[in-house]
Amino acid sequence: MIWHFIDSGLNTGTYNMQFDLELANKCSNNEAFFRIYGWDPYCISIGANQSFNDVNLEKTHRNGIDVVKRPTGGRAILHAEELTYSVILPLNYSYSPRELYHKISNALIKGLKLYNSYLTLVELENSQPDFLNLLKEPAGTLCFASTAKDEVKFNGKKLIGSAQRKLNNSILQHGSILCSPVHRMLTDYINCDLTTKNNLSFELKEKTTDIETILHEKTDYNKLKKCLAKGFEIHWQINFEESVKNYR
Numbered sequence: 001m002i003w004h005f006i007d008s009g010l011n012t013g014t015y016n017m018q019f020d021l022e023l024a025n026k027c028s029n030n031e032a033f034f035r036i037y038g039w040d041p042y043c044i045s046i047g048a049n050q051s052f053n054d055v056n057l058e059k060t061h062r063n064g065i066d067v068v069k070r071p072t073g074g075r076a077i078l079h080a081e082e083l084t085y086s087v088i089l090p091l092n093y094s095y096s097p098r099e100l101y102h103k104i105s106n107a108l109i110k111g112l113k114l115y116n117s118y119l120t121l122v123e124l125e126n127s128q129p130d131f132l133n134l135l136k137e138p139a140g141t142l143c144f145a146s147t148a149k150d151e152v153k154f155n156g157k158k159l160i161g162s163a164q165r166k167l168n169n170s171i172l173q174h175g176s177i178l179c180s181p182v183h184r185m186l187t188d189y190i191n192c193d194l195t196t197k198n199n200l201s202f203e204l205k206e207k208t209t210d211i212e213t214i215l216h217e218k219t220d221y222n223k224l225k226k227c228l229a230k231g232f233e234i235h236w237q238i239n240f241e242e243s244v245k246n247y248r
Contacts, residue, residue: 005229005240006035013043013068023088027170033088036225039079047074056189072163078186086174102150111231115224122154157209178210179219
């Protein structure tokens with residue numbers, strides 16, 4: 001299996017989602033991809049089955065924030081000061097989708113531990129919420145309002161949110177690694193009444209965390225990228241092909 005590492009830098013929401021889809025469509029039976037990227041401008045992504053009506057599009061346009069639909073499931077996320085990762089593998093790989101999810105999360109944890117020893121306290125969620133009932137609640141609009149099984153958390157709060165989908169002959173998994181509290185601004189752009197908005201803000205504050213808040217220092221994005229790539233190599237016992245800036 002040939003593993004590619006791609007650091008594609010900062011791009012628009014449309015570019016980032018199309019890039020992941022193109023990698024999934026190009027993925028052959030003997031190659032896999034680990035991609036890291038950011039968002040410029042900030043972008044709200046919504047799940048494949050979520051309505052754009054959940055988002056105040058007039059306000060996002062006025063404030064220069066992209067809005068895009070993800071090919072994966074889940075709910076709304078504000079991609080701001082974070083690193084986003086994607087992993088694309090052929091369906092014939094030796095692990096099931098659930099096993100892949102677990103293995104990818106553990107690789108990300110390894111990278112976080114390399115970044116800072118205090119992050120040895122990160123762990124996997126071991127229970128699964130009742131998503132059918134959750135989606136009926138106001139908090140169901142927000143992806144980070146709950147933590148799914150095998151997602152990464154710190155002191156009980158969600159640090160990395162991930163989603164996965166089968167696409168033709170490949171599996172795409174991508175997710176957000178929160179690096180600052182800016183993601184909480186998402187509630188400013190959700191269409192709901194003031195009481196609900198305040199409740200959603202409380203949910204995000206109580207149920208999420210980020211690297212900056214945990215470590216009380218600004219995130220070194222270049223160091224974090226290198227540590228995540230190295231952690232992935234160590235946990236999967238692989239060697240990436242020479243890093244490239246673009247694969248398109």
